[in-house]
Amino acid sequence: MLTHLPVLQVVVPLLAAPACLLLDRARLAWLFALMATTISLVISALLLYQVNQHGTLVYALGGWDAPWGIEYRIDLLAAYVLLVVSGIATLVIAAMGQGIALEIPQERQPVFYVIYLLCLAGLLGIVATGDIFNVFVFLEISSLATYALIAHGQDRRALWASYQYLIVGTIGATFILIGIGFLYSLTGTLNMQDLAQRIPETDSVRTAYTAFAFLVVGICLKLALFPLHLWLPNAYAYAPSLVTAFLAATATKVAVYLLIRVHFSVFGEHFVSSVLPLHNILITLGLIGVFVASLVAIFQTNIKRLFAYSSIAQIGYMIVGIGFGTAVGVQATLLHLFNHALMKGALFMALAAVVYRLGSADISAFRGLGRQMPWTMAAIVIGGLSLIGMPLTVGFVSKWYLVLAAIEADMWPIALLILAGSILAVVYVWRLVETAYFPSGDEPMPEVQGTVASREAPLALLIPTWLLVVVNIYLGIDTRLTVGTSGAVASALLGVGQ
DSSP, X not given: OGGGHHHHHHHHHHHHHHHGGGOOSHHHHHHHHHHXXXXXXXXXXXXXXHHHHHOOEEEEGXXXXXXXXXXXXXXXXXXXXXXHHHHHHHHHHHHHHHHTTTTSOGGXXXXXXXXXXXXXXXXXXXXXXXXHHHHHHHHHHHHHHHHHHHHTOSSTHHHHHHHHHHHHHHHHHHHHHHHHHHHHHHHSOOBXXXXXXXXXXXXXXXXXXXXXXXXXXXXXXXXXXXXXXXXHHHXXXXXXXXXXXXXXXXXXXXXXXXXXXXXXXXXXXXXXXXXXOHHHHHHHHHHHHHHHHHHHHHTOSBHHHHHHHHHHHHHHHHHHHHHHOSHHHHHHHHHHHHHHHHHHHHHHHHHHHHHHHHSOOBGGGGTTHHXXXXXXXXXXXXXXXXXXXXXXXXXXXXXXXXXXHHHHTTOHHHHHHHHHHHHHHHHHHHHHHHHHHSOOSSOOOOOOSSOGGGOSOOHHHHHHHHHHHHHHHHXXXXXXXXXXXXXXXXXXXXXXXX
């Protein structure tokens, strides 16, 4: 059974999705979906253990070896991201048992869980597969499911947000498919390991760079890099609250993974940097994204929208790390990929608890909420501190390595700009903290549903949220897992020490 873990990682949620349709009761469908995601998490943990013990795992589908057949290839980078995606998916769906009751009617919940599992299967497939065309297939599975998940939002604007993302996502997928077509016409193979060997030997350098350009633009549309980010704020603001938590912590992270995989594993750092000024472009766009998105976030009144713009800024930090083109820079990106999933997962799940009690994510609803929902607000505060990069949180670890990468590259001004971006995060996080804990004026406090004794969010929402909060703090203190793994992955990607 252990030899089949790479394919089971994708097959389990993929087969569990239609099986949910056979369960016409919402509670049964939720329990079945929770079981499927928990199995996926266990498989991810076992894969990470096996990769650490035995190295890269290769699974040939149907017994056909690559490049003739399709293979699943789980290296340390893939195992690292699989653990993030499956872990967040399990915690989010655990909260859904009660957390989506007010946003999605019971009769629609079984279908909702079908879509959720399909989205998860697509994301896991993107990471697990070693075939670049299969990356496109799984990308489409996850994208189509994402459009449907967003459209389940109560607000009618969720339909527009879903349609907007569909248009942008289709353009991005088209760019990716064109890039894959160029690569196949150039090399005659779709296996990523095979591509990595054949691309440097090709005489048609222009075709290779054209393929790379199409792939990068398409992927950047998916990961919402500035200025290709316009679909993201509406999608996060109007999707069901727990769907936002899932997407914010997983979807863009898988897109960042894909950019790293294409850049370093398929084309190679030397091949890309020898002609294209990609490093300067990525650093510039990443920093602009940090400042523009953070400034826009400061003036948002919808807190889900505020943290959506914050996500665009945090994606900018990840892109800056890639832009350095060094082992420490890539390590900083991988750290922030993992850590941002933890902090944004915690923040959006806490916001889901607020929406569950108040029915609103507007900042006016948070007035005095620190006293009425102390545990929920404490989770938001700790998540916000991690977002800023305070010591003893995972956010500090990410920013520390990003600043180290800038200093190592002798880019002191960029190190200062990274710190300045954190100051902007202080501003928009403080707006929320001030409203919740230090209300002013004579306006009445928002009405929280439930009796005085039950104003706090239900345990079904609080427990998964606080698990993420605790992990935010623990991995901010004990960094051996994240720093050790990300360092090993970055060294392998850039060939350091080989």
